[in-house]
Amino acid sequence: xxxxxxxxxxxxxxxxxxxxxxxxxxxxxxxxxxxxxxxxxxxxxxxxxxxxxxxxxxxxxxxxxxxxxxxxxxxxxxxxxxxxxxxxxxxxxxxxxxxxxxxxxxxxxxxxxxxxxxxxxxxxxxxxxxxxxxxxxxxxxxxxxxxxxxxxxxxxxxxxxxxxxxxxxxxxxxxxxxxxxxxxxxxxxxxxxxxxxxxxxxxxxxxxxxxxxxxxxxxxxxxxxxxxxxxxxxxxxxxxxxxxxxx
Amino acid sequence: xxxxxxxxxxxxxxxxxxxxxxxxxxxxxxxxxxxxxxxxxxxxxxxxxxxxxxxxxxxxxxxxxxxxxxxxxxxxxxxxxxxxxxxxxxxxxxxxxxxxxxxxxxxxxxxxxxxxxxxxxxxxxxxxxxxxxxxxxxxxxxxxxxxxxxxxxxxxxxxxxx
Numbered sequence: 001x002x003x004x005x006x007x008x009x010x011x012x013x014x015x016x017x018x019x020x021x022x023x024x025x026x027x028x029x030x031x032x033x034x035x036x037x038x039x040x041x042x043x044x045x046x047x048x049x050x051x052x053x054x055x056x057x058x059x060x061x062x063x064x065x066x067x068x069x070x071x072x073x074x075x076x077x078x079x080x081x082x083x084x085x086x087x088x089x090x091x092x093x094x095x096x097x098x099x100x101x102x103x104x105x106x107x108x109x110x111x112x113x114x115x116x117x118x119x120x121x122x123x124x125x126x127x128x129x130x131x132x133x134x135x136x137x138x139x140x141x142x143x144x145x146x147x148x149x150x151x152x153x154x155x156x157x158x159x160x161x162x163x164x165x166x167x168x169x170x171x172x173x174x175x176x177x178x179x180x181x182x183x184x185x186x187x188x189x190x191x192x193x194x195x196x197x198x199x200x201x202x203x204x205x206x207x208x209x210x211x212x213x214x215x216x217x218x219x220x221x222x223x224x225x226x227x228x229x230x231x232x233x234x235x236x237x238x239x240x241x242x243x244x245x246x247x
Numbered sequence: 248x249x250x251x252x253x254x255x256x257x258x259x260x261x262x263x264x265x266x267x268x269x270x271x272x273x274x275x276x277x278x279x280x281x282x283x284x285x286x287x288x289x290x291x292x293x294x295x296x297x298x299x300x301x302x303x304x305x306x307x308x309x310x311x312x313x314x315x316x317x318x319x320x321x322x323x324x325x326x327x328x329x330x331x332x333x334x335x336x337x338x339x340x341x342x343x344x345x346x347x348x349x350x351x352x353x354x355x356x357x358x359x360x361x362x363x364x365x366x367x368x369x370x371x372x373x374x375x376x377x378x379x380x381x382x383x384x385x386x387x388x389x390x391x392x393x394x395x396x397x398x399x400x401x402x403x404x405x406x407x408x409x
Contacts, residue, residue: 053276074277077276102259111283
């Protein structure tokens with residue numbers, strides 16, 4: 001399996017604080033890598049460095065073998081890298097369908113065709129399929145701001161898949177989602193992973209969710225990688241138990 | 248001109264402009280080149296102003312800089328804010344009010360500007376999204392109430408079935 005994402009020695013400092021300190025790892029095609037660790041250990045900062053939201057102080061990021069360090073998030077998205085955020089980031093005034101069309105429209109045609117072409121950028125069918133896939137059919141025309149928190153989380157995740165990404169980084173997708181929706185979300189992620197060979201990196205605090213979804217888990221503490229391995233190996237690692245999981 | 252703007256708003260560009268206004272960080276993560284769209288929005292707005300200027304010259308048969316002082320820019324901005332920024336008909340409504348209000352308040356004589364200022368301040372406190380924003384909120388509340396009623400009926404039916 002080839003590495004879709006290669007992170008080499010990434011560091012990020014804010015003043016004297018080392019939020020991420022020399023982190024290296026690879027993610028292979030079709031893999032679901034879980035990223036866990038206590039609050040403030042640098043998980044989201046690492047995501048932001050990989051995705052161009054922050055410029056790393058040191059290190060290199062490669063996607064499909066190409067160096068992407070310092071690229072803007074929009075350029076990375078064009079290369080097939082997509083993400084969700086820790087806090088909800090849907091567009092409340094747009095309908096569910098329009099949110100999804102928006103999420104995919106920049107992958108269709110060019111600036112001129114997006115101005116003169118159809119208003120849905122030819123994505124209505126794809127958006128409706130995604131709406132059905134995430135069981136949001138009855139809400140397709142509702143403004144996203146009127147949806148419940150869990151439904152908005154599903155929409156947020158669905159938006160990340162509209163451009164047909166190769167690599168998706170999900171930041172706490174299960175946070176605030178009820179148990180029924182959580183099971184749905186896990187099913188959907190697993191299905192996209194298997195059917196479309198999409199590769200995931202998932203930050204999450206819900207251990208049951210991570211351990212049952214991910215093929216490999218990386219544990220961070222104080223900006224560094226504490227452990228990496230299969231979920232059962234990580235769960236049994238004394239250092240991880242000590243630093244994060246507890247007894 | 249209005250048709251062209253209407254086309255623009257309903258095109259993917261219009262959707263990108265909304266995304267840019269509501270959440271530029273998320274827009275960037277969805278592949279929207281926020282720098283390019285910001286420049287385009289500025290260029291389009293300037294072009295519309297240019298067209299208006301070109302239409303103004305033959306209308307008055309005389310062009311001088313006096314009418315284009317800061318107060319005109321503030322008046323135009325006020326029209327957008329009062330009508331409702333972000334709504335297609337907002338500037339139309341705002342312009343109508345700005346033109347008609349002095350006529351309606353003629354009886355107040357010198358107090359017109361003071362009343363207008365107080366009304367705008369009150370509007371911005373109550374509804375920062377302008378008059379159409381009030382309408383939009385009202386419609387959203389109605390939709391929420393209807394959806395809640397539907398949920399209550401569905402819940403009642405479920406309880407009866409169980």
